[in-house]
Amino acid sequence: MEVIRGEMHACLQNQSYKTRPLSTSSITFTSSTTAPPTSVSATEVSHFNALASSWWDPHGPSRLLHLMNPLRHTFISRCLASQPSPSPTEQLRYLDIGCGGGIFAESAARRYNTSSVTAIDPTPEVLKVAEAHKRRDPLLMQTGKLDYRNCSIEDLPLPQTDDEKFDIITLFEVLEHVNNPSAFLHAIFPHLKPGGWIVLSTIARTWVSWATTIVAAEQVLGIVPRGTHDWRKYVDEGEMREFFERMGGWGEGRCMGVVYVPGVGWREVKGSEGVGNYFFGVRKGREGV
Amino acid sequence: MQPRVLLGTWRSSLRVVGRRRTYATAAKAALPELYDVVCVGGGPAGLSILTGLRASPITSRLKVALIEGQDLARQPPPSSSLTDFSNRCSSLTPASVKYLEEIGAWHHIKTERVQPYQEMQVWDGVTDSRIEFDWAKASSSIIPQQQRTHTSGDIAYMTENTNITTALMARLKELGGVDTYSPVRVSSIELGQDTPTLDLSSWPVLSLSDGRSLAARLLIGADGANSPVRTFANIASHGWDYNRFGVVATLQLEGPGWGGSEHKIAYQRFLPTGPIALLPLPGNMASLVWSTTPDRAARLKSLAPNDFVAMVNAAFRLLTTDITYLHSMPSGHVDEVSWREQHTTVSEDKIPMRVANVQEGSIAAFPLKMRHADTYIGERIALVGDAAHTIHPLAGQGLNQGQADAAALVRTIETAVEGGMDIGNTLALEAYNSEQYAKNNALLGVVDKLHKLYSFETGPVVPLRSLGLKAVDGMGWVKDFLMRRAAGV
Numbered sequence: 126m127e128v129i130r131g132e133m134h135a136c137l138q139n140q141s142y143k144t145r146p147l148s149t150s151s152i153t154f155t156s157s158t159t160a161p162p163t164s165v166s167a168t169e170v171s172h173f174n175a176l177a178s179s180w181w182d183p184h185g186p187s188r189l190l191h192l193m194n195p196l197r198h199t200f201i202s203r204c205l206a207s208q209p210s211p212s213p214t215e216q217l218r219y220l221d222i223g224c225g226g227g228i229f230a231e232s233a234a235r236r237y238n239t240s241s242v243t244a245i246d247p248t249p250e251v252l253k254v255a256e257a258h259k260r261r262d263p264l265l266m267q268t269g270k271l272d273y274r275n276c277s278i279e280d281l282p283l284p285q286t287d288d289e290k291f292d293i294i295t296l297f298e299v300l301e302h303v304n305n306p307s308a309f310l311h312a313i314f315p316h317l318k319p320g321g322w323i324v325l326s327t328i329a330r331t332w333v334s335w336a337t338t339i340v341a342a343e344q345v346l347g348i349v350p351r352g353t354h355d356w357r358k359y360v361d362e363g364e365m366r367e368f369f370e371r372m373g374g375w376g377e378g379r380c381m382g383v384v385y386v387p388g389v390g391w392r393e394v395k396g397s398e399g400v401g402n403y404f405f406g407v408r409k410g411r412e413g414v
Numbered sequence: 415m416q417p418r419v420l421l422g423t424w425r426s427s428l429r430v431v432g433r434r435r436t437y438a439t440a441a442k443a444a445l446p447e448l449y450d451v452v453c454v455g456g457g458p459a460g461l462s463i464l465t466g467l468r469a470s471p472i473t474s475r476l477k478v479a480l481i482e483g484q485d486l487a488r489q490p491p492p493s494s495s496l497t498d499f500s501n502r503c504s505s506l507t508p509a510s511v512k513y514l515e516e517i518g519a520w521h522h523i524k525t526e527r528v529q530p531y532q533e534m535q536v537w538d539g540v541t542d543s544r545i546e547f548d549w550a551k552a553s554s555s556i557i558p559q560q561q562r563t564h565t566s567g568d569i570a571y572m573t574e575n576t577n578i579t580t581a582l583m584a585r586l587k588e589l590g591g592v593d594t595y596s597p598v599r600v601s602s603i604e605l606g607q608d609t610p611t612l613d614l615s616s617w618p619v620l621s622l623s624d625g626r627s628l629a630a631r632l633l634i635g636a637d638g639a640n641s642p643v644r645t646f647a648n649i650a651s652h653g654w655d656y657n658r659f660g661v662v663a664t665l666q667l668e669g670p671g672w673g674g675s676e677h678k679i680a681y682q683r684f685l686p687t688g689p690i691a692l693l694p695l696p697g698n699m700a701s702l703v704w705s706t707t708p709d710r711a712a713r714l715k716s717l718a719p720n721d722f723v724a725m726v727n728a729a730f731r732l733l734t735t736d737i738t739y740l741h742s743m744p745s746g747h748v749d750e751v752s753w754r755e756q757h758t759t760v761s762e763d764k765i766p767m768r769v770a771n772v773q774e775g776s777i778a779a780f781p782l783k784m785r786h787a788d789t790y791i792g793e794r795i796a797l798v799g800d801a802a803h804t805i806h807p808l809a810g811q812g813l814n815q816g817q818a819d820a821a822a823l824v825r826t827i828e829t830a831v832e833g834g835m836d837i838g839n840t841l842a843l844e845a846y847n848s849e850q851y852a853k854n855n856a857l858l859g860v861v862d863k864l865h866k867l868y869s870f871e872t873g874p875v876v877p878l879r880s881l882g883l884k885a886v887d888g889m890g891w892v893k894d895f896l897m898r899r900a901a902g903v
Binding site for chain 2: 192195199231234236237261266
């Protein structure tokens with residue numbers, strides 16, 4: 126677990142957990158419509174600015190994200206294959222939220238069944254990196270193929286018609302960085318086509334992380350001040366599922382647990398969504414929500 | 415097995431520019447033509463990669479180009495006569511054949527010019543101890559159940575390299591979609607430019623002798639042992655020369671072999687100067703690969719055909735002291751060998767049938783080397799075949815390694831395309847390097863050690879090796895290893 130979390134989320138060590146978007150006692154996704162004006166945390170923005178220059182270094186701090194990226198496509202392909210209609214080969218429009226340096230956004234834009242990718246991130250420095258890296262690939266420079274925007278989801282103009290909406294909206298390693306996931310998700314829904322998919326990845330909140338970061342580090346060893354970590358910030362797969370079920374108008378959530386094995390890479394491990402990193406995908410009903 | 419000569423004409427004119435940024439060079443040239451894959455070299459490995467990429471539904475959308483210095487349209491096809499074979503032959507492993515089948519090239523092969531063999535006889539020229547490779551007995555334990563086919567009695571398949579390349583080209587023509595530049599030389603390779611609209615500073619840009627300029631998302635070096643692509647990528651290649659030459663020839667035997675035409679046998683005798691191997695071709699024909707010292711190779715090439723034939727027969731039968739003496743003779747080998755054979759006892763059925771004739775003009779020699787590149791990949795670079803590794807021919811693995819490289823690289827590119835990766839990114843190419851490098855390195859090492867082990871004529875290692883061979887023959891991992899590699903499993 127520490128390998129997974131420690132390396133994947135080394136970037137989160139300086140984060141201050143001032144907000145408590147989800148507590149175990151009140152997973153009030155559906156009711157929290159009184160969102161702050163933006164889902165973006167200022168500390169996150171400055172943190173990712175610092176990381177920007179090494180984003181595309183295959184041996185840099187983002188290596189684990191690079192290695193995980195193909196699994197994102199595997200999972201999306203499975204989600205699409207599970208739907209009865211339309212045929213999943215049609216040209217898809219993606220919205221990638223929290224795109225960072227563009228690891229996923231670029232790869233989505235390169236796939237043959239992608240018509241366009243809109244990728245947004247509130248951190249200006251990483252978007253500069255993304256824009257610069259995009260220029261290295263003529264395919265991505267084709268007009269309308271990959272469009273980066275330095276904004277939050279709340280700033281993205283609301284679509285007027287279904288054609289302006291997206292087939293797939295992705296949030297990879299994002300949910301644990303936002304101030305209020307419930308409000309955040311609600312801000313996303315208007316951008317999704319009926320029959321489209323929300324696909325995300327995040328980390329489960331487990332006794333393993335609780336034991337290592339809370340009990341060991343804070344309560345026994347005292348090397349970390351009490352209350353520094355709020356492991357409840359992570360969202361369990363069951364909670365995601367329940368959130369969408371309660372809302373109604375959504376298909377059954379699909380999920381895939383993955384584990385990083387040093388020297389081997391990321392591997393799908395059935396049942397591991399209960400302990401660590403997992404993907405979650407859910408399809409919006411054809412009638413809309 | 416043999417040095418690539420196809421691109422030999424490059425050396426005089428090739429200007430290889432190191433991997434550094436060259437913004438300030440050529441003034442605002444027109445944008446080069448952009449390709450996903452540019453393969454330099456139209457030998458068996460390069461053709462196999464392009465065929466694999468075109469045949470796969472996952473990679474068939476890639477825009478690909480082939481650059482070959484020789485005129486591919488004028489490559490001589492295999493002869494139509496079954497008593498006329500090229501001296502450039504390879505022993506294709508079942509794994510290579512399987513891959514050629516998968517990419518749809520095998521049905522273009524002239525199968526009447528392919529000779530499967532079912533047995534190998536390998537022995538030490540000094541002590542006469544033998545490793546007997548009884549394939550039918552061993553294959554059940556060596557080949558995994560799911561890989562066994564109707565061909566599992568076959569160790570490998572001898573055929574001419576031109577049969578393979580002709581088949582691959584026929585399959586490529588059938589598939590279409592490869593921009594072929596042939597005969598066209600690469601005049602220079604340098605990195606592209608960073609302009610306000612496009613940053614090609616990580617893309618290799620090739621200037622061709624016909625004035626064109628191509629930019630490659632992925633540049634594949636299938637351009638032989640002196641690979642200009644490897645030089646451009648600044649990838650070092652290490653190894654040594656064996657101070658040996660491989661003498662090749664196409665021979666006609668007195669018959670189809672001791673097992674008849676349905677049970678063909680390959681023979682290899684380790685002489686102190688290097689191994690001599692006789693590999694079966696269809697009918698009474700056979701292919702010779704004789705590794706020996708440069709001066710002996712030169713002498714052999716100068717012999718009259720009947721004296722050459724006598725020398726080959728001698729090399730499989732006589733004592734090493736006799737062979738050394740015969741090598742010193744300028745002519746008259748027929749009589750000398752015949753006299754010496756009367757005083758040497760051999761069990762004829764354990765050595766190849768007598769050679770009757772050598773095909774005119776088929777005797778050639780090439781220097782033997784061992785080379786291994788430090789890595790097979792770089793940013794937007796992949797090396798395959800002889801550009802990545804050159805192996806001693808004693809295990810007949812050179813061309814097969816190239817085919818295995820091709821299969822692995824195509825798989826790697828497929829995975830990258832499916833994951834939306836930039837196929838030129840080292841992150842995407844890592845899988846190819848890790849899949850092939852260690853495997854090839856192990857094979858290069860074992861073959862190199864075998865060569866050295868059998869190079870001693872006297873001294874403490876000789877009885878030890880004889881003892882060792884017997885032990886190995888009884889139980890051993892070397893034998894298993896060699897058989898596995900011969901079969902490519």
